[in-house]
Amino acid sequence: MTTNLTQDIIDRLTSDDYGWLTTVAQSGQPVPKLVWFYFDGTDLVVYTTPSAAKVRHIRNHPQVSLNLDSDGNGSGIIVVGGTARIDAEGVDGRDDAPYWAKYEKAAAQFGLTEAMAGYSTRIKISVDKVWTTPTEG
Numbered sequence: 001m002t003t004n005l006t007q008d009i010i011d012r013l014t015s016d017d018y019g020w021l022t023t024v025a026q027s028g029q030p031v032p033k034l035v036w037f038y039f040d041g042t043d044l045v046v047y048t049t050p051s052a053a054k055v056r057h058i059r060n061h062p063q064v065s066l067n068l069d070s071d072g073n074g075s076g077i078i079v080v081g082g083t084a085r086i087d088a089e090g091v092d093g094r095d096d097a098p099y100w101a102k103y104e105k106a107a108a109q110f111g112l113t114e115a116m117a118g119y120s121t122r123i124k125i126s127v128d129k130v131w132t133t134p135t136e137g
Contacts, residue, residue, distance in 0.1 A: 003128060005127065005130065012076075013039035013068075013080070014039050017106065018034055019035055019066045019067060019068055020034060021054065021064060022067065023057035023064050024057055026056075032067070033054060036102070036106070040098065042126075043125055044080065044124070044127065046123040047091075047093035047096075047099065047120070055086060055121055055123075058084045059086065062083045062085060064081070064125060065079055066079070066082075067079045067080075076133065078130065079132075080130055082126040083128060086122075087123060088121070091120055092116075093116055093119050093122070094116055
């Protein structure tokens with residue numbers, strides 16, 4: 001991590017369940033995808049299927065961003081820019097205790113518990129830059 005994070009940013013990276021991961025296709029087109037993620041204190045961790053386009057995109061162009069939603073009024077937006085890498089292949093995110101603690105209930109709710117075994121590619125994203133909009137209050 002090459003940027004200092006405020007406690008507010010750390011709190012959001014820890015508590016938000018969804019983020020928009022934007023990778024760059026070979027054509028140069030930015031491609032946002034909704035992802036589950038967790039912040040391990042240093043990197044953002046995302047699990048995906050090995051055949052996902054984001055895996056190819058990262059291998060070809062590792063600069064990515066992860067956007068967190070606003071408060072509904074345009075405030076509180078957090079965008080993290082960083083360098084992504086394929087950290088592991090053939091792993092099971094359900095064996096990653098912090099990740100599974102965060103998403104086990106949602107996976108069950110959406111009927112994805114068994115399907116999560118197919119999300120066997122782990123992506124790690126360094127936090128190189130952060131952009132924010134002010135939070136009201």
